[in-house]
């Protein structure tokens with residue numbers, strides 16, 4: 248195989264290319280009809296038959312299943328089990344609104360974010376950030392009124408979905424002025440994070 252790593256000198260790369268050319272001259276890939284007396288195919292069939300005739304070792308009764316069928320069944324089971332457990336959890340009112348019924352989409356997406364982006368994404372999903380309502384709960388402020396509109400309590404849901412003072416910014420970044428909570432996780436998480444960055448730097 249060609250090694251493209253840095254530091255390989257030109258001479259050794261040239262040798263590798265020459266070796267590869269030799270191998271490629273020896274190989275010929277062509278389509279052949281199956282099961283018509285071609286030695287390699289006949290041998291493969293013979294081995295497959297031999298394998299299928301071997302006695303099964305393990306608990307019976309049994310049925311032969313392709314790995315993809317097993318993987319699909321396990322994946323479906325895990326998703327259903329996860330959704331049921333998620334549903335049983337008490338509290339988490341904010342997170343359940345933003346993550347939807349299963350809560351499954353978020354972990355896959357957050358793995359691909361930078362540390363800073365992940366911090367904002369988690370803030371959006373959990374509601375744990377320096378919003379007015381959170382600061383009031385912590386006893387840091389007395390008035391949780393929204394700093395962007397001066398009309399309502401400054402909760403995370405208010406900022407992300409309902410605040411009139413941020414409607415224009417949401418429209419610019421998300422393409423919708425008044426999104427639903429589940430929109431943040433379901434589609435464009437990165438655009439949502441940009442909005443959060445802007446909000447928390449502005450307020």
Ligand SMILES: [Zn+2]
Nearest residue numbers: 393395396410
């Ligand atoms: Zn507001």
